[in-house]
Amino acid sequence: MGISALVLLLGSVFLYVLAINSGDPLEDLRETRAENREQLIEARIRNMNLDVPWYQRYWIWLVGVSKCFVLACDLGTDRDGRNINTLLISAAEATLRLVTLATILAIIIGVTLGILAAIRQYSGFDYVVTFAAFLFFSLPVFWVAVLLKEYGAIRFNNWIADPSVSWTATAVIAVLVGVTLTSIIGGDRRRQLLTGVATTLFVFLAVTYFDSVGWWRRPALGLGLVILMALAAGVVLTSLTTGLRNRRVLYSALATVGAGIVGYFIFQGWIVEGGYGRLLLMYLISVAVAAVIGWVLGGWDRGVATWVSIGTASAFALAVSLDQLLRHWSGFLEREPRPISTIGSGSPNFEGPFWTGVWDWGVQLILPTLVLTVISLASYSRYTRSSMLETIGQDYVRTARSKGLSERVVMTKHALRNALIPITTIVAFDFANLISGAVVTETVFGWQGMGALFIRGLNLVDPAPIMAFYVVTGTAAVLMNMMADITYAFLDPRIRR
Template sequence: MTKFILRRMGISFLVLLGGSLLLFVLTINSGDPIEDLRESNADNRDYLIRQRTAYMGLDQPWYSRYWEWLTGAAKCVTLNCDLGTNRNGVEVTSLLGNAASSTLRLVVLATVLAIVIGITVGILTAIRQYSGFDYVVTFLAFLFFSLPVFWAAVLLKEYGAIRFNDWIVEPTFTPLQILVTAGLLGIAVQAVMGGDLKRRALTAGATLVFVGAVMYYFSAVEWFRRPAFGAVLILVVGVAAAVGITALLAGLKNRKVMWSALTTVGAGLAVYFAFLPVLREPTWLSLLAILALVVVLGAVSGWFWGGYSRRLAMGVSVAVGVVMAFLIVVDRAVAGWMGLLSLKSRPISTIGSQTPNFTGDFWESFLDKGVQIILPTIVLTLVSVASYTRYTRSSMLEVLEQDYVRTARSKGLSERVVIVKHAFRNALIPITTIVAFDFAGLIGGAIITEQVFGWKGMGELFQTGLKTVDPAPVMAFFLVTGTAAVLMNLAADLAYAGLDPRIRR
């Protein structure tokens, strides 16, 4: 395995080297970087030309300029990158740091959501092949896959930002809105749950009544302006997550795993009350410490309760611990929503990744950045989730037809065990390839999304470099995207070996 990894890293290095050389040559030959100064009538034109020539190294041959960039980029191995300066003399390393943090924050979230949603929906459609639910998801998948990114982004700006900001002034629902929304969700839920006609009718009716009651309550108390979460909801959602994760991974009959998961919920709630003073004005380090504490408590709970299922119990409890930490963050963020509205009456801006010169506290700043990431994340997620859904469905259907799956069913194993432990693991092998390419592709695809939403990210850095015939920003973009592609492909290869032991040989 070590030789395989080293060989792949060597090949990847050669690919990056060749790609960087080609991109550098194409960029410097795409135009004249001092054309605007040649046409200028400024008195200090000659000085500006000499200054830009010095910044960009235009007095050197192209191979010297490329070698200078390559030696500076090689220093990134020791975390001391020197990517040169742009045509204005600004260090590209500082520009790259701000741009990469903005873009990666967007791309990582979109990738995680697309993987979770796409794979889950793909499994459901494979299990319920040729059902109404399968046909609807197939239609939506093809729709999202062919959706023009810029068009979807503009629509989201109109309805998700401008009209939402108008609505949040008086966040109430009309009876017609409540009825239509509850009815549509009832139809969707019964399609997912399936069953005979009686079961579908009961599911749709129960969903309609529940959603209608919740929307009426939210409208009556103006919950969207004065929201509340609280310890009770943390407990309820935590218990539901514990039961759901246990049912999926271990089965409800495994009482030891169930008690381990529920103990983790109690431990998470105890951490919430113990650290409530810290959570009112935390730091990122304190939040990470709380996450680590809840995860450790979950692992300890799994070890204590697990018995013969100790490893499984620890895994389930750690997953429940992560959910509890997430719920704690949601509770504190919800509590800061009123403060955000008092500082910013129109919370979702159509331009930028955050509000300039924002003066709020930690949670208000957290929400300000959070609401700005929602719309571009939705755009990127919709495009990716379609691919994950179709590939997962196809892979699952192929695996479900294999002999070992039929054998597992003939042994009397439950459908949960057949799907989760036998079919899903093998279906993940081709999906892993899609994940590796999609992450790197999203960084490049985010250029259009960032331009529509006015994000100062990698897309702007790349576009600025191309327009001004400045290779330094363009090569910085390549360094991040190319390295991401190489690392994700290496991770995919290692994941293959983990999913299928035969590949290790």
Template sequence: MLQFIIRRIAVSGLILLLGSFVLYVATINSGDPLEDLRESNARNREQLMEARAEIMNLDVPWWQRYLGWLTGASKCLVLQCDLGTTMSGSSVNNMLIQSAGASLRLVTLATFLALFIGITLGILSAIRQYSGFDYGITFLAFLFYSLPVFWAAVLLKEYGAIRFNRWMADPNLSLVMIAAVGLVFAILVTSVLGGPIRRQALTFLVTFLVVFGAVYYFDSVNWWQRPALGLPLIIVGGLVALAFMLVMTVGLQNRKIMYAGLITIAVGIVGYFVTRPLMENPSSWWVVLGLALTTVVVSGAIGWLMGGFERKIAMWVTAMTGLGLGFFAFMDYLLRAWSGFLELTPGRQIATIGDTRIDPARFTGTFWENIYNWGIQLILPTIVLTIISIAAYSRYTRASMLETINQDYIRTARSKGLSDRVVYTKHALRNALIPITTIVAFDFASLLGGAVITETIFGWKGLGAMFAQGLNTVDPNPVMGYYLVAGGAAVMMNMLADIAYAFLDPRIRR
């Protein structure tokens, strides 16, 4: 195994080296870095040209310039990168740190969201093959996958930012809009649950009435400007988390683990009131993370004490139930801060161009309002990157799941009398997710590279802007800085996928 890992690292390093050579040569031959100065009418034009030529080492042969860059880049192995300067004399190191941080915020969040949503939809589509839900997800997946990024971004800027900000000035919904929202949710829930026609009709009617009533109530109390979950919805969220974990593990018939989960929710409610002074305005994220860790420990301990012979499963169920309850409590505090954020940023809640957050040093809001200030700018570009990845993940997961559930060992599991829940979660799902490891590796790298278009449209100062600037000005150092991050991420993620495959399937090691 060690030889396999070393061999993959060596091959990955060679690929990065060859790729850097090709990109460097292509960049320096894509135009004239002095073109703007040659067309200038400035009196000191010659001096400016000489200064730029000296900064960019244009009087040095191209291969020496490449070797100089490669020498500086190789120092990254000992955390002492020297990527040179731009044609204006700015440090590429500093530019790369700022740009990579902005891009990674987008790509990381989009990847996690796409993974969770896409894999979930793919599993449900495979389980309910050829149903209305399956056809609907298939249609939406192909639609999102074929969407031009620039077109989707323009629509989001218009409806998700400009019109949304106008609506937030005086938010209200007509009865027709409320009925449309209820209709959409009713169709979605009915298609997911399925069943006989009578049960589908009942599910559709109940869901429509519940959603219609909830949205009508929210609209009448101006919930859109002063939102909150409240203790009842937090408890409902905890119960939903418990039911989900039971269905995915031991089923709803296991009373012992169910009671452990209910006690976890009861303890969590007490903890909600006890920790209120800390959570009203936490001093830092460490307070929130510390409470989350405490929640996992206490919830796991309840599962351990009440789980009996199934302690490990009980700990897993109660820990995830506690985290689910804590998540809804977190969202309650966050939603309550929305009204304060509206007062601090009237008329520009969601920006259409760039990072328009208030400087944290000058921001006077609370901890929760600062979350909006930090993250509200990520919403639109993250949505664009997410919906495209969701389409790919859902289709790959569906195909892998369908291939797995038709295997002989799945039929053997069914013949033993195992329930569909056990067959799907403990036998089919684990093996169906093995090919997804490769897809995730490719997708993360492609998102990082494809963010160039998204960042350009939204004016986001990330790696995409850095790459475009270097390419437009025929400045190789910013382009190579982009390559170092994007190409390195692509090679690294694929190498990790290969190593993970080798662990999962020993035959690959040969």
């Protein structure tokens, strides 16, 4: 922590000196012909403390920042006299929700693709993931953003006004999904053929059905699909942890789904009405009930059963939330006929039910989040693949196989856990890099976030917004590295000693 604090301090001095020497903050006022020119110059000098040496201005800023340790930050004012604290809170809220979501998605998708590519080394799926990773990594951020604005917003808004999917597009979608799933699952030729044909047929029929009933404008899952999704999550989690032969863990997951169905009817009113407080309370109740079920029914594996039950309950809660969101999509379309916005992070003065408000809050995140996710996705997938391949070749993995352990246990308990250690380091640095990289993305999509705050300070030779940007990004880098160190100890018990 001491070294991190010293790095932050030296970095702040360096950045402050660069900021104040990047131009003349009074240039526009020196050239103005306004009658109150002298008063405007005096006001700006007072707001920016230009009447004192630079090191004294920096000291004033540093003293204000040091008050953050007692939760009383004073980041000063910008050149127009506006409080930087207020500007920073608004900007940080927009940027952090964007960057946090992009980081989570990139980790989940990138690590999953990297693991599958390593397991299916030199397969068609591996080649496709490798090609896509290099392609995404090479694409300019601003160009990807412009393409998404054209195809993900403008053309989608035109399509959703009267949505329909042609037979050709349906067939192409079905074949692509079938080929992708087949390459992931693998197996002999007969298994691949059956998987591909069954998946292609199912997707073709599903898209055709959705198109015929107008599902694109009036979507919903229904309790049946919610239950199926929760059951699938329980089966997958059981398979990945102990295997389906462990009936106690499997029964714990199934009992959790049954408890979720009962809770669905008990809290139906709260679910429909929504609200972040109520949703959080219901989720905590579901987690507590799931933990009890796993502990009671788990037997000797009650620890694993508890976590599987909690994961199943989380999947059930996520499916219920998704169902409610889909049910309010039509209401959101009535308020916003062109739902995907290309500019801004939200509709001003938007009023409506809770779930409709979530749509307004969420659709603005889609395009910029996709841009940042694609950027990070490439590195996560490649690093994970490389780390997994290196781990799979280690002696302890060969020993685990020689002891007769199943491939599932070898991959999840021996290979994956050790392969994630270097990935943790990448996550720590990537989060801070994404905040810095979001400057371009926010500029393209017109977000009033940290990027806009930084660029405004840079253009106006105003160090206060620039230093506020540095405080957030620098602190994020330090905190993420600290979390990485803690995660190391969790992944590898030897590090705890």
